[in-house]
Amino acid sequence: MDSSSPLIQQFRKFESKEIGQQLIDQALLYKADPRIHIHKGMGKRIGCIFLNPSLRTRVSTQLAASNLGVEPIVLNMDKEGWALEMKEGAVMNKGTVEHIKDAAGVLGTFFDILAIRAFPSLTNKEEDMSDFVFSQFVKYSGVPVISLESAIRHPLQSLADQITIQEHSKEIKKPKVVLTWAPHIKAIPHAVANSFAEWTLGMEHDLTITHPQGYELDEKFTTGAKIEYNQSKALEDADFVYVKNWSGFNDYGKIITTDHSWMLTEKHLKNAPNAKVMHCLPVRRNVELSDEILDGPRSLVQKQAENRIYAAQSVISHLI
Ligand SMILES: NCCC[C@H](NC(=O)CCC(=O)O)C(=O)O
Numbered sequence: 350m351d352s353s354s355p356l357i358q359q360f361r362k363f364e365s366k367e368i369g370q371q372l373i374d375q376a377l378l379y380k381a382d383p384r385i386h387i388h389k390g391m392g393k394r395i396g397c398i399f400l401n402p403s404l405r406t407r408v409s410t411q412l413a414a415s416n417l418g419v420e421p422i423v424l425n426m427d428k429e430g431w432a433l434e435m436k437e438g439a440v441m442n443k444g445t446v447e448h449i450k451d452a453a454g455v456l457g458t459f460f461d462i463l464a465i466r467a468f469p470s471l472t473n474k475e476e477d478m479s480d481f482v483f484s485q486f487v488k489y490s491g492v493p494v495i496s497l498e499s500a501i502r503h504p505l506q507s508l509a510d511q512i513t514i515q516e517h518s519k520e521i522k523k524p525k526v527v528l529t530w531a532p533h534i535k536a537i538p539h540a541v542a543n544s545f546a547e548w549t550l551g552m553e554h555d556l557t558i559t560h561p562q563g564y565e566l567d568e569k570f571t572t573g574a575k576i577e578y579n580q581s582k583a584l585e586d587a588d589f590v591y592v593k594n595w596s597g598f599n600d601y602g603k604i605i606t607t608d609h610s611w612m613l614t615e616k617h618l619k620n621a622p623n624a625k626v627m628h629c630l631p632v633r634r635n636v637e638l639s640d641e642i643l644d645g646p647r648s649l650v651q652k653q654a655e656n657r658i659y660a661a662q663s664v665i666s667h668l669i
C-alpha cells in the first residue's frame with residue numbers, strides 16, 4: 350500500500366471519520382473471530398522497537414500480528430540495543446554508539462513494517478512537537494512505520510478507546526465524553542490526551558476537556574472541544590470520563606499543580622450516574638484514580654486494554 354494513502358496517514362494522525370469507522374469495524378470483525386485472516390500475513394515480519402517501557406502495547410501488537418500470521422520481533426532498544434544517535438551530522442564521541450540512519454536502514458531491510466515507541470523528552474518542546482525521533486525512523490527505514498506512542502500521539506490507544514466507546518454507547522446517539530486531567534507525581538507526556546481529543550472530536554462525539562488553569566493542551570488537538578475549568582460542572586451527565594494526567598504544554602513539561610482534589614472518586618460522579626470511566630493504563634491508583642472506581646462497575650479500563658489487540662490487528666491488516 351502507498352504509504353502516503355489517507356488510510357495509512359490515519360495510523361499516525363486522524364484523517365476522517367469514515368476511515369476511523371472503517372478501522373473500528375475491522376477491529377470488531379477481528380474481535381469476533383481473531384484468526385479469521387490467519388494466512389493473510391504469511392511471510393511478513395513486523396519489528397516492534399521500544400525506546401521506552403510498555404506492557405499493553407508490546408504484548409497486544411505481538412498478539413495482533415500473530416493473529417494475522419505476521420511474525421513479530423520485539424527489540425527493547427532502550428535496554429538491549431545500542432544507544433542511538435538521532436542528530437544529523439553528530440560527532441559521535443560521547444555516549445551514543447549507532448546513528449539512526451544506519452539502525453533504521455538496517456531495520457527497514459529486515460522488516461516489512463516497523464512499529465516504534467518513542468516518548469518525548471519533555472524538555473525540548475520544538476523537537477518533541479516535530480515528533481523528531483519517530484520521524485527519523487520514518488525517514489530512514491523506507492518501510493511503513495506504525496506509532497506505538499510517539500512524542501505527540503498514541504493512535505493505537507485512541508483507536509482502542511473509540512472501539513470501547515462505540516461498544517458501550519449503543520443506546521446513546523451522541524455521547525458526552527469528558528477528558529479530565531488527574532494528578533500525578535511525575536511530568537507525563539501529552540500524547541494520550543492529544544490523540545484521545547483528536548479521535549473523539551474526529552468521530553464527532555461531544556467532548557469537554559477539564560483541567561486546572563495552566564494545563565491547556567496544544568490547540569491543534571483540542572479545537573472543537575469545550576474547555577471547562579470547573580471539574581464538577583464538566584462531569585455533569587457525562588457518558589464517558591477519560592482520566593489522564595499530562596504535564597504543562599505552555600509551561601512545557603512542568604508540573605503546575607498536584608491538587609489531590611482532581612483525583613476522580615465516586616463523589617465526583619454524583620451528577621453523572623451513567624458515566625463509564627476510562628484510562629489507558631498504567632494508572633497510579635489512589636493518585637490519578639480511586640480504587641473504588643477502578644474496581645467498580647463504571648470502569649472500562651480492562652476492556653480498553655483488550656481492544657488494543659484488535660486496534661493493532663485492524664491497522665496491521667490494512668498495511669499487509
Ligand atoms: N502508554 C501508556 C501511558 C504511557 C505514559 N505513562 C507513563 O509514563 C507513566 C509513568 C509513571 O506512572 O511513572 C503516558 O502517560 O504517556
Ligand SMILES: NC(=O)OP(=O)(O)O
Binds near residue numbers: 403404631
Ligand atoms: N496504554 C499503553 O500504551 O500501555 P503500555 O504503556 O503498557 O503499552
